[in-house]
Amino acid sequence: MRIHEESLERIDNNQWNVHSAYSESDALELLDRHDYKVGLAHIDFTNPKQVQQTENIIISSHAEWVALLGQQDQLKQEQCKKAILNGFYDYHTLPTQLGILLNTLGHAYGMSTLKKNFADENLCLLNEDEMVGTSPAMRSLFSNIRKLARVDAPVLINGESGTGKELSALAIHERSGRRNAPFVAVNCGALPDKLIQTELFGHEKGAFTGAYQRKIGKIEAASGGTLFLDEIGDLPLEQQTSLLRFLQEKTIERVGSSSSLHVDVRVIAATHVNLEQAIQEGRFREDLYYRLNVVNLVVPPLRERVEDIEVLAKYFFNKFYSEAGNGVIGFSQQALRAMNDYTWPGNVREMINKVRRAMLMCESRLISATDLGLERRSTGKRRILTIDAARSNAEVEAIINSLRQSRNNISQAARTLDVSRVTLYRLMEKHSISI
Helix, strand or coil, rough: CCCCCHHHHHHHHHCCCCCCCCCCHHHHHHHHCCCCCCEEECCCCCCCHHHHHHHHHHHCCEEEEEEEECCCHHHHHHHHHHHHHHHCCCEEEEECCCHHHHHHHHHHHHHHHHHHHHHHHHHHCCEECCCCCHHHHHHHHHHHHHHHCCCCEEEECCCCCCCHHHHHHHHHHHCCCCCCEEEEEEEEECCCHHHHHHHHHHHHHCCCCCCCCEEHHHHHHEEEEEEEEEEEHHHCHHHHHHHHHHHHHHHHCCCHHHHHEEEEEEEEEECCCCCHHHHHCCCCCCHHHHHHHEEEECCCCCCCHHHHHHHHHHHHHHHHHHHCCCCCEECHHHHHHHHHHHHCHHHHHHHHHHHHHCCCCCCCCEEEEEHHHCCCCCCCCCCCCCCHHHHHHHHHHHHHHHHHHHCCCHHHHHHHHCCCCHHHHHHHHHHHCCC
């Protein structure tokens, strides 16, 4: 990867700070010590070992790279073409014209800086325990999380699978006065029926066959902290009674014990099912529902916050960049359009899976819609929202705008929207909008 000394001197004399490396180890050492924006590599593409070394260097940096080719006919070689397309911002053949090369380096520097600035502005500002978003719905969610962290009341989180209900619960815990105590998560839908009682409440030694020692249950393990009951709607009715007793009395009994233990725990529950409908169908206790639903928090689905799709995709790309190791540098415009057109039934969890897989399987510098598995869904047209989603987005925007214009005066905002104060409060609660 040697570059002619004369070329380096001429570049250095044009206000570029040039560091030279003549081996893979030298280059990697420099990359460890400096955050370079642009890299310039002189490569012999007929030498497979040198090509591999160069790929290792490019993967280890976030710089934009420009290749210098010794011979024009190298571009006819398949290996050369593939390497340049996959790993380089641009290329020049030697002897190069200094003005053209400096222009290319300037463009590469600008592109590298733009990418870094975008990541810094969006991710550092928006990261809320990996809950990322700029949409009004997400900003309202972040606001409500901070508000709920100041109180100790039970919270019921509603949202579809994959929206980030557990992250919301963890965010509340980590901003609360209980943050130095345990956060214990229990997936109620994943526990076998026969083990739910011992998993939640624990058991004494000898309580049943196979109970060779005392077991501390999840509730007791969360003492002083937060107990997160995920998918509470899947908890069997007979176990709901035991949980209700704990919520009422703040005491538990281990299986096989006759004494009660006082446990100081904040309970946050989450569900993707409609508990009110489950109550009507006899699948969920109404008294338990009211015990859990003291405060309600709604996590919006990804399809209702389209503005966040590109930000989320680039966030997860940066997060998993180090494990890709194949020179991929970002998303193509076609891929971004396909993601915006897609309805994301699996929400953020589905996006994580698709982006991570695409990064590992991508064979070019930019991830395509095909890499994401969205090629058949990419129509080039903007995704059309359902009537309910469009109405919901319109309500959120109208409420937020009216509150801003009235400086959070509820009465004035209600008059602007031509609704009663009660209706406005109800809509604000429905969309998790807080002042």
